[in-house]
Amino acid sequence: QQQVKQSPQSLIVQKGGIPIINCAYENTAFDYFPWYQQFPGKGPALLIAIRPDVSEKKEGRFTISFNKSAKQFSLHIMDSQPGDSATYFCAASSGSEKLVFGKGTKLTVNP
Amino acid sequence: NAGVTQTPKFQVLKTGQSMTLQCAQDMNHNSMYWYRQDPGMGLRLIYYSASEGTTDKGEVPNGYNVSRLNKREFSLRLESAAPSQTSVYFCASKLRTGANTEAFFGQGTRLTVV
Numbered sequence: 001q002q003q004v005k006q007s008p009q010s011l012i013v014q015k016g017g018i019p020i021i022n023c024a025y026e027n028t029a030f031d032y033f034p035w036y037q038q039f040p041g042k043g044p045a046l047l048i049a050i051r052p053d054v055s056e057k058k059e060g061r062f063t064i065s066f067n068k069s070a071k072q073f074s075l076h077i078m079d080s081q082p083g084d085s086a087t088y089f090c091a092a093s094s095g096s097e098k099l100v101f102g103k104g105t106k107l108t109v110n111p
Numbered sequence: 112n113a114g115v116t117q118t119p120k121f122q123v124l125k126t127g128q129s130m131t132l133q134c135a136q137d138m139n140h141n142s143m144y145w146y147r148q149d150p151g152m153g154l155r156l157i158y159y160s161a162s163e164g165t166t167d168k169g170e171v172p173n174g175y176n177v178s179r180l181n182k183r184e185f186s187l188r189l190e191s192a193a194p195s196q197t198s199v200y201f202c203a204s205k206l207r208t209g210a211n212t213e214a215f216f217g218q219g220t221r222l223t224v225v
Binding site (some may be wrong): 032 | 146218
């Protein structure tokens, strides 16, 4: 049973566009929702994370929107750049649950 | 500060061979994890160790064993490799399981079983 469902599987945007990646979860015990960024040949690295007591968090060009009632959260990348081309993973965890990942979204930002 | 170090980076095995993937972290983290990454499947947890001396199965443990050698090191062993174990393996560490803190990943081991 997939605990975190991520979409789309791949995404292509032009430079300056705003790609949006969506995730949904079922387990209401989750209380920590990070996004990881992975470049080819590298391990994933934490990009930004949110807790369910806030509806939005911004760090630079990256924004997480969180909808607790719908059990959904999404990543928005403002003014996307070719250097943002990577695979993005949403994840979720709680005090009693291990970190579980979505299946990933491969983002390509064309010049 | 090296973070999480995995060895080897690449490995080719024949079906039935055994090998051990090594992982070490220098951040004094309590929890360590082994994931495998396959195309379209995301990161799937194989085994984890919440603290030194404990290990538990994750989502896909069959065909693997682990050893938490000490607080720094967590190894993954394939006793009899199968082509289905061809994957990229990532080790990760975290301050402690359940803590809302960052998980740090190694660079990965790309394993091919022929």
